[in-house]
Amino acid sequence: MLGLKLFHTTKSGMIEVKPRLAQMEADVQSLVEAHMETLLGVTFLASEYVIDCTDGGRIDSLGLDENGAPVVVEYKRGTSVGVINQGLYYMAWLMAHKDAFRNLVRNRLGASAASQVLWSAPRLICVAGDFTRYDAHAVREHRRNIDLVRYRYFGNDHIGLETVASVTGQPTAIKRAHRGGAGLPSTRKRDGAMTELVEAVDEVLLGIGDGVTRVQRKQYVAYQRLRNFACVCPPQHTKLLVHLKADPKEVDLVPGFTRDVTGLGHHGTGDLEVQLRTERDLDRARDVFRASYAAA
8 A cells, every 4th residue: 555646636637645644543443443344344342442450451442243253453553563462462351251242242232143253263453554574474473363454544535444464363275185174164975076166166265365364154154354255155965155245236147156145134244146066167256256355
């Protein structure tokens, strides 16, 4: 983003819109909290959450992502100084005080959401004016799900977010020797062709771009950047369903291959359903997979 230039078109020509930092850290926090679902794919739960421990402290923001995973969000106006270690400290507290977080979710979102919190994949999102190369290296040394997000204001009406680094604490590769292993929808005793298709889809989605994280849920497997861009359901007898964030209205729908499921009940997130039966279908779906990745 630091190399990105934004211009405003006027009748007399082009005017560059200069990027800038927020005047105060609280300005960034207030804006993100007010639009957290749109910006980060996270449902906002609490601001300045006071933790009960010897050293004390306040978590800038708490939330729940699309897959039900707890999210700690920390902010810095300028270059990140200590924000990663601070966030990891709060994540450790969170994992040691699950009942407190469940109560917060129950009070805000109801008992059903509280009972389905995904404790295996807690996340830390750090939003700052900038990060150093040492920050990007440091997150790769931690066995946690951490996203470093750089922000910039452009004029008075625009804000840009750029993912500088995204690291998962879970394995991000599947060895074909372990068919139907962890991280894939259960194939049980499905035929070999369907097993091969499931593995091929997993490989394509993990390799589609930088910072892809796989999150295992009982009903689906999510592939995410900051937000989910694909959700793969357990394979049916003859097909595999993938739900994408790409806008169905911008896709030429093909009966038996792509379907608009807006308003229809289904597992995972995304309103564009892709039905895969063979690896040829997977090849046909690559462009819409990339569009969904870009949309997330």
